[in-house]
Amino acid sequence: MSQPERPAASAFVAATGFEVTEATGTRVAGHVELGPDQHTPWGVVHGGLYCTVVESAASIGASLAVRESGQFAVGVNNSTDFLRSVTGGRLDVVAEPVQQGRTQQLWQVSLTREDGKLVARGQVRLQNVPLPG
Numbered sequence: 001m002s003q004p005e006r007p008a009a010s011a012f013v014a015a016t017g018f019e020v021t022e023a024t025g026t027r028v029a030g031h032v033e034l035g036p037d038q039h040t041p042w043g044v045v046h047g048g049l050y051c052t053v054v055e056s057a058a059s060i061g062a063s064l065a066v067r068e069s070g071q072f073a074v075g076v077n078n079s080t081d082f083l084r085s086v087t088g089g090r091l092d093v094v095a096e097p098v099q100q101g102r103t104q105q106l107w108q109v110s111l112t113r114e115d116g117k118l119v120a121r122g123q124v125r126l127q128n129v130p131l132p133g
Contacts, residue, residue: 018053018093025065028057028095032111035088044085047120050111051080054122057095058107062126065100073105073126080122090114103128 016038022029038049055078062073095109104127111120 013052013056016049016052016056018056020057020060023060023064025061025067025100026097028061028093030057030093032091032093033089034086034091039087044087047080047082050082050120051078051122053091053093053111054078054080054095054109054120055124057093057109058122058124058126061095061097062100062105062107062124062128065097065105066128067131069128070131071128072131073128075124076104076127077125078122079124080120082120084113084117084119086113086119091119098123101128 016032018030018032020028020030032053034045038045040046055075059073059075066073091111091113093109093111095107098106098108104125107124107126109122109124110118112118
């Protein structure tokens, strides 16, 4: 099964290191490699990175879900919980919808370490809006 085309990541998202390996309107998967470039001054990965990856994964999936109707999805709320601090390594990312409606969607996203332990989880509410132009 082929995956729908999606726009290239913005420079901001590309800087996070988030790499998407699967993207459909019902699931987004990928991973992010973590290291010193994403650390706080105290030597752990910055929570803003987790928020960015959560929002990005949910936005990609939600936008693919409504693309055929001439829309894309924009985040209106991002609630991300930081469960474990890490200093580096790979996190696997999985995003799936909780609810997909005509005007809004709700997606949940998990970020797990290679040993399967949950590092962060987020929930993003998105608004379906018309594509520009």
